[in-house]
Amino acid sequence: MKKVVxxxxxxxxxxxxxxxxxxxxxxxxxxxTESKTVSTAPVTAPAPASSSSSSSTxxxxxxxxxxxxxxxxxxxxxxSFYYALDSSVVQDADKAALQAHAIYLSEHPxxxxxxxxxCDERGSNEYNLGLGQRRADGVRKLLExxxxxxxxIESVSYGEEKPKSTAHDETGWAQNRRTDLMYAR
Amino acid sequence: xxxxxxxxxxxxxxxxxxxxxxxxxxxxxxxxxQIPIAIVPFGGDDKVAQIINEVVTGxxxxxxxxxxxxxxxKSPHVPADVSYPDWQTRGAEALVIGAVTVQSNNRIEVRFRxxxxxxxxxxxxxxxxxxxxxxxxxxxxIADFIYEKLTGDKGVFSTRIAYVNRQGQxxxxxxxxxxxxxxxxxxxxNEPIMSPSWSPDGSYLAYASFETGHAAVYVQSLxxxxxxxxxxxxxxxxxxxWSPDGKQLAVVLTRDGGSQIYLVRPDGTDLRRITFxxxxxxEPNFSPDGxxxxxxxxxGGSTQIYRMPVGGGAAQRMTFGAGNNFxxxxxxxxxxxxxxxxxxxxxxxxxxxxxxxxxxxITEGGWEKKPSFAPNGxxxxxxxxxxxxxxxxxxxxxxxxxxHMFTQSGDAREPIWGPNL
Numbered sequence: 001m002k003k004v005v006x007x008x009x010x011x012x013x014x015x016x017x018x019x020x021x022x023x024x025x026x027x028x029x030x031x032x033t034e035s036k037t038v039s040t041a042p043v044t045a046p047a048p049a050s051s052s053s054s055s056s057t058x059x060x061x062x063x064x065x066x067x068x069x070x071x072x073x074x075x076x077x078x079x080s081f082y083y084a085l086d087s088s089v090v091q092d093a094d095k096a097a098l099q100a101h102a103i104y105l106s107e108h109p110x111x112x113x114x115x116x117x118x119c120d121e122r123g124s125n126e127y128n129l130g131l132g133q134r135r136a137d138g139v140r141k142l143l144e145x146x147x148x149x150x151x152x153i154e155s156v157s158y159g160e161e162k163p164k165s166t167a168h169d170e171t172g173w174a175q176n177r178r179t180d181l182m183y184a185r
Numbered sequence: 186x187x188x189x190x191x192x193x194x195x196x197x198x199x200x201x202x203x204x205x206x207x208x209x210x211x212x213x214x215x216x217x218x219q220i221p222i223a224i225v226p227f228g229g230d231d232k233v234a235q236i237i238n239e240v241v242t243g244x245x246x247x248x249x250x251x252x253x254x255x256x257x258x259k260s261p262h263v264p265a266d267v268s269y270p271d272w273q274t275r276g277a278e279a280l281v282i283g284a285v286t287v288q289s290n291n292r293i294e295v296r297f298r299x300x301x302x303x304x305x306x307x308x309x310x311x312x313x314x315x316x317x318x319x320x321x322x323x324x325x326x327i328a329d330f331i332y333e334k335l336t337g338d339k340g341v342f343s344t345r346i347a348y349v350n351r352q353g354q355x356x357x358x359x360x361x362x363x364x365x366x367x368x369x370x371x372x373x374x375n376e377p378i379m380s381p382s383w384s385p386d387g388s389y390l391a392y393a394s395f396e397t398g399h400a401a402v403y404v405q406s407l408x409x410x411x412x413x414x415x416x417x418x419x420x421x422x423x424x425x426x427w428s429p430d431g432k433q434l435a436v437v438l439t440r441d442g443g444s445q446i447y448l449v450r451p452d453g454t455d456l457r458r459i460t461f462x463x464x465x466x467x468e469p470n471f472s473p474d475g476x477x478x479x480x481x482x483x484x485g486g487s488t489q490i491y492r493m494p495v496g497g498g499a500a501q502r503m504t505f506g507a508g509n510n511f512x513x514x515x516x517x518x519x520x521x522x523x524x525x526x527x528x529x530x531x532x533x534x535x536x537x538x539x540x541x542x543x544x545x546x547i548t549e550g551g552w553e554k555k556p557s558f559a560p561n562g563x564x565x566x567x568x569x570x571x572x573x574x575x576x577x578x579x580x581x582x583x584x585x586x587x588x589h590m591f592t593q594s595g596d597a598r599e600p601i602w603g604p605n606l
Binding site for chain 1: 421481511554555
């Protein structure tokens with residue numbers, strides 16, 4: 001009878017764990033679990049064992065760097081973020097991805113990142129240099145708020161000097177209004 | 186009759202490399218009235234005379250204010266040989282004659298006279314002396330004399346311009362004579378170069394280069410090629426502007442947050458911040474008396490032009506109405522300023538008078554950016570586009586005379602007119 005009770009309790013516990021959304025703030029050695037990912041791998045083993053609720057690989061196996069694992073970590077795979085005209089406000093839809101980068105940086109303190117702000121051509125070159133810097137610095141702030149250390153981040157601007165598109169139309173301009181995240185090797 | 190001996194003793198510019206390529210200049214708008222002038226190829230050394238003739242006729246033709254009368258068949262070199270009726274029948278109002286002597290030490294001496302065909306009098310008689318590497322400069326000086334005498338405005342043919350040539354990922358900062366000849370590459374990079382700015386005496390260029398991965402300000406000697414890092418703080422360092430006395434620069438730094446204006450010595454010392462707000466303040470430009478700065482700022486929402494005392498203090502907004510305004514630069518006489526006006530998706534070159542506050546658009550609108558005055562205040566150089574490429578363009582301050590200047594290849598951008606030599 002006791003056995004049954006215990007297993008019911010365990011099953012309930014396991015069920016509770018399984019239904020809970022994997023937390024983004026996982027403990028240090030474990031890879032980050034994306035909140036949007038539907039976990040196809042079992043979050044926990046059926047047997048009462050590991051309390052690490054987000055690990056799907058045994059801790060001792062060599063892990064793929066989340067930065068290079070776009071399938072499992074699609075938010076980290078996002079490296080370019082786009083803006084409305086004359087704006088340096090990060091779009092709401094981008095905040096989760098930037099938060100993921102912030103967490104990654106906070107968990108990998110040796111990692112360094114370079115933020116490059118860019119603009120479309122509808123301003124003077126110097127004004128656009130300033131706007132690109134404002135964009136890069138805005139992303140920096142979000143990363144620092146999310147746990148990255150200032151020393152891990154370099155934020156620069158290319159203004160309108162290195163456009164992705166030279167088309168004089170909205171399609172071209174929209175491509176140029178962006179901040180790029182470049183991780184150092 | 187005065188003969189004034191002008192000795193041209195220019196220091197030879199240090200060359201990083203001579204690009205060889207020239208700017209191809211097209212005239213697309215002429216002046217209201219064109220003075221008909223005949224220029225007789227000078228006597229003496231044929232080779233030198235031909236170059237001088239090319240330079241003088243080219244300069245005067247490109248100004249849009251002269252119509253060149255063919256001297257065919259007549260070749261007086263001294264006043265005694267001039268038969269005025271010959272020139273009156275050809276419709277000329279002015280006549281230029283002269284002679285070249287090459288001396289044994291490779292110095293050349295050029296004597297020329299500008300004659301009034303109608304009044305049959307001499308307007309100018311000059312002798313110029315230079316070494317043989319400076320023949321084109323002699324030609325430009327002659328064109329300046331003629332231009333000034335006949336239009337009343339100082340000529341700018343003896344000046345230089347600086348600009349950036351971009352070809353793919355290659356950027357070159359180039360200085361050239363006002364006619365595009367004598368190109369010198371000041372800096373060659375695989376990263377962008379922006380905002381070249383001439384020191385008042387024409388011997389240094391300040392600029393922003395991205396060669397270290399972000400914009401930093403440098404000052405480079407055009408004679409020794411040595412350069413100093415003026416500002417290399419975190420973020421972007423750019424928009425250098427020389428004070429008229431050459432003793433300090435205004436620069437735009439983001440080291441303390443957003444783009445703000447600072448003063449600094451050309452050697453990078455004595456940094457002082459002078460604007461304090463949360464917007465983007467940029468493109469500072471000193472007034473000719475050194476007391477004020479014009480600059481562009483989005484502190485009020487849209488980007489507009491403001492003026493403030495150099496020492497710091499409240500800024501006064503200068504531009505109003507619809508649209509955004511960028512890139513202000515004072516006229517040489519300090520009475521007006523030129524700037525880029527953006528409205529309904531088009532960039533125009535505009536001039537505003539300080540006293541009346543009246544703004545005038547002097548171009549038709551397109552991608553017309555970064556205007557600067559020639560030292561005589563009568564011509565404006567700016568960046569534009571034609572045939573899908575970046576080009577340099579000039580327009581006279583009344584909007585009439587227009588030129589397009591094409592590089593051999595790539596885009597020409599970031600132009601700035603140099604001071605009188």
